[in-house]
Every structure is written in structure tokens, then in C-alpha cells.
Amino acid sequence: MEKFVIQGGCQINGDVNISGAKNAALPIVFATLLSQSRIIIDNVPHLKDICTSCEMLKETGRQICFDNNKLIVEAGAATYFEAPYELVKTMRASILALGPLLARYSQARVSLPGGCAIGARPVNLHIQGLQQMGATITVEDGYINASIDGRLKGAHILMDIVSVTGTENLMMAATLAQGQTVIENAAREPEVVDLAEFLINLGADIQGAGSDTITINGVESLNGGYYKVLPDRIETGTFLVAAAVTGGYVRCLNAAPSCLEAVILKLREAGAEVTTGDDWIELDMRGRKLKAVNIKTAPHPAFPTDMQAQFTLLNVIGEGSARVTETIFENRFMHVPELIRMGAEIDLEGNSAICHPCERLTGAQVMATDLRASASLVIAGLVAEHETVVERIYHIDRGYEKIEKKLAGLGAKIERVAE
């Protein structure tokens, strides 16, 4: 297993190129299952999750060429409509195969994802929505078996809870359904909008993506096409926090500032100078004092749960005490005990972490437990005195493209080491 060895006490300084968004690229890759034509997707990050998705597409008869962040998908005759446990267990987003397979081939068999480090993460809303569209679904032997006689039928779906991949799965399924589907209480995340724009590009009829009501008029088939994935707002936010906590400067290029409003607001409240252009964000913390800030995660456009771990760390470094409240996932504080091992002072109270100022962080051997927890530990290693070793970095490789190279380019002393 690989690990990161980080020498602390550095200051982040310079320009960094932001990759395409993992959480937009994943549904878009699965959405190619809806079409029989050639599709070119640009700005696709080279990540473990993307490679896993490509393996799944190959199993369904697709030919894939993935080179230089460009993914070309050519459809062949599909004979296999399954997302097996071996793939699903490494990546929960494989549930995104369910809607497209069912809509395109009238059948799908997808392993139930099960829980993960951050929470139980059920998929009941995905299943209920597809049932409302006429699908017969059984859950047996750990698999979701779905089928429909002919095409799915448009339906009025009110989602109980705002679910990002739930909204995406149902929107994809509805593109090829007979008639109109309305999804209410839909997720408004930028990645949902990006998926909708991709589908519209292929000929889908979708209105309202980005609002809480999405209306889809089903079409007979989708075409091929070219699409460029939007920049990763969470990767961007992670680099901004890295510059803030090290008292440095970063300019994120090829970014999408409009997707990061809640995060930018909190960074400014924390004392950072943040400047934005059309496709760049700059954060300058040189000569400024970092202050801890209260945050509460909630669906977009509020503060994203995927930035919570990084801000928990920011609050440990900043002046004053602050409360971090996690409302999306029931177990997303796995980074806290590891940060405490590095000298952080944090009290856990239910779904809140109360962060107190600490004198200093010191390097330690810490364990990555999930994607964003790993990111917070890596940034902690940049600030801490002496050496930090972050183990189990396969989590971080799910979501950050070339993270150690990008950080090294900004002045960090970080090395990937094989055990």
C-alpha cells in the first residue's frame, strides 16, 4: 500500500490547474450507456473511480479510449447489464449504472452499494423513483434486479430527501422514458446541471436543472456528441484551504468560481483575501490572520459536506473557537481523532465538532479513512511541525488527480512512498 510522507512547515505558493469534476464526470460517463453513438468527453480527471466506471462500461460492450483527459466511448452490442459487487464495493457511484441500463435495455442488475466510512448511504430513493416509472425491482442476494416491459413511463416524483446521485439516476432514466417526468425536491448541485447539459447536448429534453424542480420529456433515443466536464469545485476548495492554513497564496486556474460561493464566503470570513475572475480564483493569506469560522453543511447552494473536513482543519489552525455541524452524513468526522493525534483540540458533540485553537500541530502517522478526511490530513501535514505519514491514500486517489504533484508544484514537500 502506498502512503504520503510530508515534511511540514511549508507555505503554499503559486498557480495550480484544476481538474474536471469527479462528481460530474462519473454520472456523465454512466450516461453514455443511454446512447448508441460515439461520445467524446473532455476534461475527465484521471482518477481511480473513473477507471472503475470505464471497466464497467467495457463489461457492457463499450469500447473505451481514455487518453490525455479525453474519454471516447463507442457503443457495441450490449449483452451484459450488470454492475457486479467487485466494482461497486470500490465505488458507491456505480449505482449510477442503474437508471441508464434500465432505461436503455429494459433491465439492470446492480450490486447494492452498502454503507461506507461516512454513513449508511441508502439508495431507497433511487429504487422508489424507478418503481414510480413502472420498473419492477427486487433486492436479492445483495443485488438490485430491475426490469420493465418496454419503456419506462414518465412520473411525478417527489424526493423525500435531497439526493445528488438519486436525482441524477432518475433524470438519466427519464430521458428515454415515455412521456413527462417531474422530479421535485431535486438536488441543485452544479454537477446535476452539468449532467443535464451533457444529456441536452445528446438530444435530451430537460428543463429546470439547477432548481428544485426538473422536468424531463422523454425522447426515443439519444445521439452522440462532444462535452467538456466542469471544473472540480471541491478540488479547488481544497487548494484554497491549503493556501489559507499555510499563510500562503494560490491561484486556481480553469476553475468555476460561481460554483463555490458558500466556500468563498467562509474563506473571506476566515480572513482570506479572495479574488475571482471568469475561470480563476485567487486566495492570498500572506500577512493576514486566520480566524476559525462556524460552518453547517447542507445541500447546494449551502456549504458542501465535501469541504467539511478541510474546514475542520482550518478551524483548528485559526484563531478562536468554532462549531462545525454536519447535517448530510451521520458519520463524517473520522478525520477528527486523527487530527487530535496531531495535536488538534476538537470536541465531538453529536453531529458537531467544536474546534478550539491549538498551539501547534505536530507530525504523526495518521490513517486516511475516506476521501475528504484524507485531504484534510494531507493539508494538516503541510502545516504540522516535522514529518507526517498519511496511510491508506487509495482513498485520496479516488478523488484528487495527481495531488502530490500539484502540491509539490506549489512548494509542498510531499512524496508518495510504496510500503
Ligand SMILES: CC(=O)N[C@H]1[C@@H](OP(=O)(O)OP(=O)(O)OC[C@H]2O[C@@H](n3ccc(=O)[nH]c3=O)[C@H](O)[C@@H]2O)O[C@H](CO)[C@@H](O)[C@@H]1O
Ligand atoms: C458521486 C457523488 O456525486 N457523490 C456525492 C453525492 O453523494 P450521494 O449522491 O451518494 O449523496 P446523497 O445526496 O444521495 O446523500 C444525501 C443524504 O441523503 C441520504 N439518502 C440518499 C439517497 C437515498 O436513496 N436515501 C437517502 O436516505 C444519504 O444517506 C445522505 O444522508 O452527494 C453527496 C452530498 O453532497 C457528496 O458528499 C458526494 O460527494
Ligand SMILES: C=C(OP(=O)(O)O)C(=O)O
Ligand atoms: C463522498 C464523496 O464521494 P463518493 O460519493 O464518491 O463517495 C466525495 O467526493 O467526497
